[in-house]
């Protein structure tokens with residue numbers, strides 16, 4: 082059984098699952114079901130990485146989606162890192178995205194606009210002098 086939460090795929094697992102220790106009480110189903118000693122919820126991308134490296138993940142190990150798509154849980158799109166490194170990577174990605182949108186704005190701008198802007202700045206808009 083699975084559902085989506087904030088764009089992530091969430092799985093519902095039972096105590097006989099080898100990585101049941103990674104499941105949480107929180108979440109739509111976890112809260113009600115695990116409380117009765119039944120199941121728990123786990124983020125699918127975390128479970129995929131855990132199964133790949135052969136051990137449960139610690140809480141401070143973050144699984145990052147390389148292409149930014151939260152439900153693209155193919156192994157090639159997932160990488161595990163510390164919380165600190167994830168913070169750093171996220172900041173760099175945000176900066177790169179900002180630069181990318183600026184670049185797009187610039188490439189859509191007419192070159193004559195740029196020359197005009199530059200001219201106004203240097204000469205205070207007084208073109209008659211030259």
Ligand SMILES: [Zn+2]
Nearest residue numbers: 144145146167
């Ligand atoms: Zn991330």
